[in-house]
Amino acid sequence: MLLNQFLFLGAFLFCTGIYGVLARKNAVLVLMSIELILNAVNINLVAFGAFRSNVAGQVFALFVVAIAAAEVGVGLAIVLIIYRNKRSVDLTEVDLMKG
Protein backbone atom coordinates (compact mmCIF):
# COMPACT_ATOMS: atom_id res chain seq x y z
CA MET A 1 0.00 0.00 0.00
CA LEU A 2 1.21 3.48 -0.81
CA LEU A 3 1.48 6.01 1.99
CA ASN A 4 -0.12 8.56 -0.28
CA GLN A 5 -3.42 6.74 -0.65
CA PHE A 6 -4.08 7.20 3.07
CA LEU A 7 -2.87 10.79 3.01
CA PHE A 8 -5.09 11.61 0.03
CA LEU A 9 -8.09 10.06 1.74
CA GLY A 10 -7.31 12.14 4.82
CA ALA A 11 -6.96 15.29 2.72
CA PHE A 12 -10.28 14.61 1.04
CA LEU A 13 -12.08 14.10 4.36
CA PHE A 14 -10.43 17.27 5.70
CA CYS A 15 -11.59 19.39 2.77
CA THR A 16 -15.09 17.94 2.91
CA GLY A 17 -15.17 18.90 6.59
CA ILE A 18 -14.01 22.43 5.78
CA TYR A 19 -16.79 22.76 3.23
CA GLY A 20 -19.30 21.52 5.80
CA VAL A 21 -18.15 23.95 8.46
CA LEU A 22 -18.39 26.87 6.03
CA ALA A 23 -21.62 25.97 4.26
CA ARG A 24 -23.84 24.49 6.98
CA LYS A 25 -26.23 26.54 9.04
CA ASN A 26 -27.43 23.95 11.54
CA ALA A 27 -25.08 23.87 14.57
CA VAL A 28 -25.24 20.08 14.95
CA LEU A 29 -24.21 19.63 11.30
CA VAL A 30 -21.25 21.96 11.83
CA LEU A 31 -20.14 19.78 14.76
CA MET A 32 -20.42 16.71 12.50
CA SER A 33 -18.19 18.40 9.92
CA ILE A 34 -15.64 19.08 12.67
CA GLU A 35 -15.70 15.34 13.43
CA LEU A 36 -14.84 14.68 9.76
CA ILE A 37 -11.83 16.99 10.08
CA LEU A 38 -10.63 15.30 13.28
CA ASN A 39 -10.94 11.86 11.68
CA ALA A 40 -8.89 13.02 8.71
CA VAL A 41 -6.17 14.05 11.15
CA ASN A 42 -6.36 10.63 12.84
CA ILE A 43 -5.91 8.80 9.54
CA ASN A 44 -2.83 10.90 8.84
CA LEU A 45 -1.37 10.27 12.30
CA VAL A 46 -1.81 6.50 12.10
CA ALA A 47 -0.56 6.35 8.50
CA PHE A 48 2.62 8.22 9.39
CA GLY A 49 3.02 6.06 12.50
CA ALA A 50 2.91 2.93 10.33
CA PHE A 51 5.16 4.55 7.73
CA ARG A 52 7.89 5.41 10.23
CA SER A 53 7.30 2.33 12.42
CA ASN A 54 6.77 4.72 15.32
CA VAL A 55 4.16 4.08 17.96
CA ALA A 56 3.71 7.79 18.67
CA GLY A 57 1.27 8.12 15.78
CA GLN A 58 -1.20 5.76 17.39
CA VAL A 59 -0.77 7.36 20.82
CA PHE A 60 -1.50 10.81 19.47
CA ALA A 61 -4.49 9.51 17.53
CA LEU A 62 -5.77 8.13 20.83
CA PHE A 63 -5.40 11.56 22.42
CA VAL A 64 -7.22 13.15 19.50
CA VAL A 65 -10.12 10.72 19.98
CA ALA A 66 -10.35 11.67 23.66
CA ILE A 67 -10.25 15.40 22.91
CA ALA A 68 -12.86 14.97 20.17
CA ALA A 69 -15.21 13.24 22.60
CA ALA A 70 -14.81 16.10 25.08
CA GLU A 71 -15.33 18.62 22.29
CA VAL A 72 -18.57 17.01 21.17
CA GLY A 73 -19.88 16.92 24.74
CA VAL A 74 -19.24 20.60 25.41
CA GLY A 75 -20.26 21.59 21.87
CA LEU A 76 -23.62 19.90 22.10
CA ALA A 77 -24.21 21.43 25.54
CA ILE A 78 -23.61 24.86 24.01
CA VAL A 79 -25.94 24.01 21.11
CA LEU A 80 -28.61 23.00 23.61
CA ILE A 81 -28.36 26.27 25.51
CA ILE A 82 -28.48 28.22 22.22
CA TYR A 83 -31.63 26.31 21.34
CA ARG A 84 -33.11 27.02 24.76
CA ASN A 85 -32.49 30.75 24.44
CA LYS A 86 -33.35 31.29 20.78
CA ARG A 87 -35.67 28.36 19.94
CA SER A 88 -33.48 27.52 16.94
CA VAL A 89 -29.97 26.23 16.16
CA ASP A 90 -29.50 28.44 13.11
CA LEU A 91 -25.95 29.75 13.35
CA THR A 92 -26.68 32.76 11.14
CA GLU A 93 -29.01 34.04 13.86
CA VAL A 94 -26.39 33.75 16.59
CA ASP A 95 -24.84 37.19 16.14
CA LEU A 96 -25.09 38.69 19.62
CA MET A 97 -21.34 39.40 19.76
CA LYS A 98 -21.14 40.78 16.24
CA GLY A 99 -19.61 44.27 16.23
Place this chain on the structure above:
Amino acid sequence: MIAENIAFWLTALAMAVGAIRVVTTKNVVHAALWLVLVLGGVALNFVLLAAEFLAVVQILVYIGAVVVLFLFGIMLTRAPIGHDAELDNNQRWAGLVVGLLTFGVLASVLAKAFGRQHVSPASVQRTSDVANSVFTTYVVPFEVVSLVLLAALVGAVVIARRD
Protein backbone atom coordinates in the same frame (compact mmCIF):
# COMPACT_ATOMS: atom_id res chain seq x y z
CA MET B 1 -1.11 -6.79 -1.19
CA ILE B 2 -3.82 -6.90 -3.85
CA ALA B 3 -6.48 -7.80 -1.29
CA GLU B 4 -5.39 -4.90 0.95
CA ASN B 5 -5.57 -2.48 -1.95
CA ILE B 6 -9.03 -3.67 -3.00
CA ALA B 7 -10.22 -3.34 0.60
CA PHE B 8 -8.74 0.13 0.82
CA TRP B 9 -10.28 1.43 -2.39
CA LEU B 10 -13.73 0.04 -1.59
CA THR B 11 -13.55 1.62 1.87
CA ALA B 12 -12.24 4.89 0.47
CA LEU B 13 -15.04 5.06 -2.09
CA ALA B 14 -17.68 4.43 0.57
CA MET B 15 -16.07 7.04 2.85
CA ALA B 16 -15.92 9.64 0.08
CA VAL B 17 -19.59 9.15 -0.75
CA GLY B 18 -20.49 9.20 2.95
CA ALA B 19 -18.48 12.34 3.67
CA ILE B 20 -20.05 14.20 0.75
CA ARG B 21 -23.51 13.11 1.87
CA VAL B 22 -22.81 14.29 5.43
CA VAL B 23 -22.17 17.83 4.21
CA THR B 24 -24.85 17.93 1.50
CA THR B 25 -27.86 15.92 2.68
CA LYS B 26 -31.04 17.80 3.48
CA ASN B 27 -31.97 15.56 6.39
CA VAL B 28 -30.16 15.98 9.72
CA VAL B 29 -30.72 12.40 10.89
CA HIS B 30 -29.45 11.03 7.56
CA ALA B 31 -26.32 13.15 8.00
CA ALA B 32 -25.66 11.43 11.34
CA LEU B 33 -26.18 8.00 9.73
CA TRP B 34 -23.85 8.81 6.83
CA LEU B 35 -21.34 9.91 9.45
CA VAL B 36 -21.51 6.37 10.87
CA LEU B 37 -20.38 5.06 7.46
CA VAL B 38 -17.42 7.44 7.36
CA LEU B 39 -16.38 6.62 10.94
CA GLY B 40 -16.61 2.89 10.26
CA GLY B 41 -14.46 3.39 7.17
CA VAL B 42 -11.87 5.17 9.30
CA ALA B 43 -11.87 2.17 11.65
CA LEU B 44 -11.28 -0.15 8.65
CA ASN B 45 -8.39 2.05 7.58
CA PHE B 46 -6.89 1.64 11.03
CA VAL B 47 -7.16 -2.13 10.64
CA LEU B 48 -5.40 -1.91 7.26
CA LEU B 49 -2.64 0.08 8.95
CA ALA B 50 -2.34 -2.62 11.65
CA ALA B 51 -3.64 -0.34 14.42
CA GLU B 52 -6.30 -2.74 15.67
CA PHE B 53 -6.59 -1.24 19.17
CA LEU B 54 -7.32 2.17 17.69
CA ALA B 55 -9.87 0.62 15.33
CA VAL B 56 -11.78 -0.81 18.29
CA VAL B 57 -11.53 2.50 20.16
CA GLN B 58 -12.80 4.28 17.05
CA ILE B 59 -15.88 2.06 16.88
CA LEU B 60 -16.58 2.23 20.62
CA VAL B 61 -16.06 5.96 21.11
CA TYR B 62 -17.21 7.38 17.79
CA ILE B 63 -19.93 5.08 16.55
CA GLY B 64 -20.96 4.01 20.03
CA ALA B 65 -20.88 7.32 21.86
CA VAL B 66 -20.36 10.36 19.65
CA VAL B 67 -22.99 9.49 17.03
CA VAL B 68 -25.51 8.67 19.76
CA LEU B 69 -24.71 12.05 21.31
CA PHE B 70 -25.32 13.68 17.92
CA LEU B 71 -28.66 11.92 17.58
CA PHE B 72 -29.62 13.11 21.07
CA GLY B 73 -28.58 16.63 20.07
CA ILE B 74 -30.71 16.45 16.94
CA MET B 75 -33.74 15.19 18.86
CA LEU B 76 -33.35 17.68 21.72
CA THR B 77 -33.06 20.65 19.39
CA ARG B 78 -36.14 19.44 17.55
CA ALA B 79 -34.56 19.68 14.14
CA PRO B 80 -37.10 18.97 11.43
CA ILE B 81 -36.92 15.22 10.85
CA GLY B 82 -38.08 15.45 7.26
CA HIS B 83 -36.57 17.32 4.35
CA ASP B 84 -35.58 20.85 5.14
CA ALA B 85 -33.99 23.22 2.66
CA GLU B 86 -32.79 25.58 5.37
CA LEU B 87 -29.69 23.64 6.42
CA ASP B 88 -27.16 25.51 4.27
CA ASN B 89 -26.29 29.19 4.49
CA ASN B 90 -25.45 31.42 1.56
CA GLN B 91 -21.70 30.69 1.70
CA ARG B 92 -22.01 27.42 -0.20
CA TRP B 93 -20.00 28.49 -3.23
CA ALA B 94 -17.32 30.17 -1.15
CA GLY B 95 -17.08 26.97 0.92
CA LEU B 96 -16.81 24.87 -2.22
CA VAL B 97 -14.00 27.06 -3.57
CA VAL B 98 -12.11 26.98 -0.26
CA GLY B 99 -12.51 23.20 0.04
CA LEU B 100 -11.38 22.51 -3.54
CA LEU B 101 -8.41 24.88 -3.27
CA THR B 102 -7.32 23.31 0.02
CA PHE B 103 -7.57 19.85 -1.50
CA GLY B 104 -5.59 20.96 -4.54
CA VAL B 105 -2.80 22.40 -2.41
CA LEU B 106 -2.68 19.38 -0.10
CA ALA B 107 -2.77 16.90 -3.00
CA SER B 108 0.03 18.59 -4.94
CA VAL B 109 2.23 18.89 -1.84
CA LEU B 110 1.61 15.27 -0.80
CA ALA B 111 2.22 13.93 -4.31
CA LYS B 112 5.50 15.81 -4.47
CA ALA B 113 6.64 14.89 -0.98
CA PHE B 114 5.73 11.20 -0.68
CA GLY B 115 5.56 10.13 -4.35
CA ARG B 116 5.45 6.34 -4.32
CA GLN B 117 6.68 5.46 -0.86
CA HIS B 118 5.10 2.37 0.64
CA VAL B 119 3.64 1.70 4.06
CA SER B 120 4.76 -1.67 5.38
CA PRO B 121 2.21 -2.94 7.88
CA ALA B 122 4.65 -5.83 8.38
CA SER B 123 6.34 -3.68 11.00
CA VAL B 124 3.33 -4.02 13.26
CA GLN B 125 3.08 -1.90 16.38
CA ARG B 126 1.36 -4.09 18.87
CA THR B 127 -1.19 -2.88 21.38
CA SER B 128 1.26 -3.60 24.19
CA ASP B 129 3.71 -1.17 22.55
CA VAL B 130 0.98 1.48 22.48
CA ALA B 131 0.18 0.83 26.13
CA ASN B 132 3.85 0.99 27.11
CA SER B 133 4.25 4.24 25.28
CA VAL B 134 1.14 5.78 26.82
CA PHE B 135 2.18 4.89 30.36
CA THR B 136 5.88 5.79 30.08
CA THR B 137 6.77 8.41 27.48
CA TYR B 138 3.36 10.04 27.28
CA VAL B 139 2.16 9.59 30.84
CA VAL B 140 1.91 13.35 31.53
CA PRO B 141 -0.23 14.07 28.41
CA PHE B 142 -2.33 11.04 29.38
CA GLU B 143 -3.05 12.49 32.81
CA VAL B 144 -3.76 15.89 31.29
CA VAL B 145 -6.26 14.28 28.91
CA SER B 146 -8.03 12.69 31.87
CA LEU B 147 -8.29 16.13 33.48
CA VAL B 148 -9.61 17.57 30.21
CA LEU B 149 -12.28 14.88 30.05
CA LEU B 150 -13.30 15.57 33.65
CA ALA B 151 -13.46 19.31 32.97
CA ALA B 152 -15.50 18.74 29.82
CA LEU B 153 -17.90 16.48 31.71
CA VAL B 154 -18.45 18.99 34.50
CA GLY B 155 -18.57 21.85 32.02
CA ALA B 156 -21.19 20.18 29.84
CA VAL B 157 -23.38 19.50 32.88
CA VAL B 158 -23.01 23.08 34.15
CA ILE B 159 -23.73 24.61 30.73
CA ALA B 160 -26.73 22.46 29.89
CA ARG B 161 -28.28 22.50 33.38
CA ARG B 162 -31.67 24.09 33.69
CA ASP B 163 -31.71 26.30 36.77
